Amino acid sequence: MQPDKRLGRDFFRQDVLSVAPLLLGKYIVIINNGEPEKFIITEVEAYRGEDDLACHASKGRTNRNRIMYAVGGHVYVYFIYGMYWMLNIVTGEEDNPQAVLIRGINGYNGPGKLTRRLNIDDSFYGEDLVVSGRIWIENNEAEGEIVTGPRIGIDYAGEHWKNKPWRFNLLLK
DNA sequence: AGCAAGATCGGT
DNA sequence: CCGATCTTGCTG
Structure with missing residues (x-):
C-alpha cells in the first residue's frame, strides 16, 4: 500500500502567504484522457483578502469570485483577455477570500500557457482538490532556490499593493 | 444597455 | 508597443 501523497484540507486552510511558497516544488496532478499527468509547480502569486487591491475580492463578493470565499482547497478559474483561463487555488478559512495564482509549471511558464497544456477551463470552477477525481496536489520535495x-x-x-513581494519563483536545480 | 479594462501572450 | 478577443463589473 502506497502512502497517500495528496495534500489534505489542513494544508490549504493556512494563510495564502504560507501556502503560496509551500506549493513550490509540489506536484499538480491532472487526469487527461484517463491518465494522470504530473507537473512540478514552479511559480505562484498570492492574492490576499478584500483589502488587497490586486485581489479580485477587493470588489467584494461577486458571481465570479464567490468561490474565493469558500474554505481552502477549492479551484478558482476565470477567463481573461478573451482567450486565457487562469488557474487559482483558494486558501484560508471560509469567508476569508484568498487564492494562489499558478503562474508556472515545469516546462510551461505563464499562467495562460499552462492552463492550455492542462486543458483547464470553467468546468474546473469550484473543484475541491481534497476530494476531486481529476485534479489534486501531491507532496513532493524539489531541489532549487x-x-x-x-x-x-x-x-x-x-x-502599495503592487510592490508587495508576493510572487514566488522556484529555480529548479 | 453600453462600455472600459483586464492576475496574458506573441508578434513588430 | 500593439492587437486579439470576450467576460465582467460599473455606470446610467
Whole structure:
C-alpha cells in the first residue's frame, strides 16, 4: 500500500502567504484522457483578502469570485483577455477570500500557457482538490532556490499593493 | 444597455 | 508597443 501523497484540507486552510511558497516544488496532478499527468509547480502569486487591491475580492463578493470565499482547497478559474483561463487555488478559512495564482509549471511558464497544456477551463470552477477525481496536489520535495518579487500585471492596484513581494519563483536545480 | 479594462501572450 | 478577443463589473 502506497502512502497517500495528496495534500489534505489542513494544508490549504493556512494563510495564502504560507501556502503560496509551500506549493513550490509540489506536484499538480491532472487526469487527461484517463491518465494522470504530473507537473512540478514552479511559480505562484498570492492574492490576499478584500483589502488587497490586486485581489479580485477587493470588489467584494461577486458571481465570479464567490468561490474565493469558500474554505481552502477549492479551484478558482476565470477567463481573461478573451482567450486565457487562469488557474487559482483558494486558501484560508471560509469567508476569508484568498487564492494562489499558478503562474508556472515545469516546462510551461505563464499562467495562460499552462492552463492550455492542462486543458483547464470553467468546468474546473469550484473543484475541491481534497476530494476531486481529476485534479489534486501531491507532496513532493524539489531541489532549487526560491526567488520572490512583485506580482505581475497589477498596475491598477496602486504602488502599495503592487510592490508587495508576493510572487514566488522556484529555480529548479 | 453600453462600455472600459483586464492576475496574458506573441508578434513588430 | 500593439492587437486579439470576450467576460465582467460599473455606470446610467
